[in-house]
Amino acid sequence: MSHRKELSRFLKAARARLTPSEVGLPEGERRRAKGLRREEVAALAGMSVTWYTWFEQGREIQLSAPMIERLGRTLRLSDTERDYLFGLAQHRPPPLASRLDEDIRPATRHLLDTLGMPALVIVADWTVVGWNRMVTAAFRDYADMPRGERNLFKILMLGERYQRHPESFRAMASRLTARLKWDYSQAGTPEAFDELIAEMTEKSEHFREFWECSAIQAHFGGENNARVPEVGKISFTHSSYGIEEAPGQRLILFAPKGEEDARKLEKLRELRPELVAL
Template identity: 80%
Template sequence: MSHREELSRFLKSARARLSPGEVGLPEGERRRAKGLRREEVAALAGMSVTWYTWFEQGREIQLSAPMIERLGRTLRLSDTERDYLFGLAQHRPPPLASRLDEAIRPATRHMLDALAIPALVIVADWTVVGWNALVTRAFRDYTDMDRPERNLFKILMLSERYQRNPENFREMAARLTARFKWDYSQAGSPEVFDDLIEEMTQKSAMFREFWQCSAIQAHFGGENSSRIEGVGRVSFVHSSYAIEEAPSQRLIVFAPKSAEDAARLDRLRALEPELAVS
């Protein structure tokens, strides 16, 4: 079966499961087939009946992304179904959602708690929305922090603890800003960055400098260290991964850099049993 054939089947199925009453139309006379008519879908989506008919028939026509979005809303598609429609129609992922998805899924929460290393989840503007107990002990506790204060980019760029070595801080600031610019460029709704960019412009000369540079970094990773009370300094290698069920979220994990660092992390979990992985 070709993509176009599956697109036709999928649209007919989505149309058939909706009743006129569900979309604000009068039920009217008895219908020969259940669901909405093609002309009703076209009218609700702001399309011509001819274009919708050809599209549903699987003809080789192209609809713009906004038009596919309207069609998806008309057919009451779920987020997964929306992605599927874009894949069939345009052979590529849909545009990023305009809102930040900050809901931590149960599977993600389970993984965070099960990991034996620090791990956290951020959304597109770098706001931390999930973390495990080891992050709280190794870095900071986000529990009582208001949302604007849980922004990892702002924490790393403005906190004095990262500025004690000017040379290292400058290298870190350049790298972080280059990645931050990439995330800004990919955002479905870049205005969510506006307040943060304005605040950083006012508060950080380093940000003002690197924001004007052309350097861009499309991956997130590097090394960091933290002095943890009771175990000493632990060095980490950190990297990030997209969360498949929430594409706008990123999981950042902090793996011990060496065997000695791993031993110190083990000692931390031994000292505080509540940090142990169940």
């Protein structure tokens, strides 16, 4: 079955399950078929009847993302159905939702709790919304921080501990800002960055310099050092991964850099088994 045939079937089924009263229309006379008429869907979505009819029939026409969004809202599609509609119509994921999704899904929470390494979840503007006990032991306890202070970009750029070595800090600041610029360009909610950009412009000379540069970095990775009282210094390499069920969220994993670091991390887990849920 082609995408266009499935698109036609899907739209007809979504239209058929709605009643006029559900969308604020009078029931009127008895209907020959269940659900809304094509002209009603078109009017509610702000489309011409002809254009919607052709789209539902699976003809090779293209709708803009805002028009598909309006159609999805008119048909009362769920988030998953919205993604499906964009996939069928445009062969790509939909734009990021109009708000930052900070809800940690149960599967993600389980993954965080059972990983034997530090891990956290950030949203588009780098606010930390999820973390595990290993992160608390190795780096910091985000639970003690208000949301406005749980921004990983601010922590790394403004924290005094990261500025002790000017040359390495400058290189890190350049990489971080280049990545933030990429995230800003991809965000469905660029206004979510306004407060962060304003604060960093005021407080960080490095940010002001690198924000004006043309450098862009689309991948996130690097190294971190943590000093853990029970085992001493542990060096980590970190990388990030998009969370499929929550577009806009990224999972950041901190893996031990070398064999000695892995042994120290294993010793920490032995000394404090409560850091990893069974």
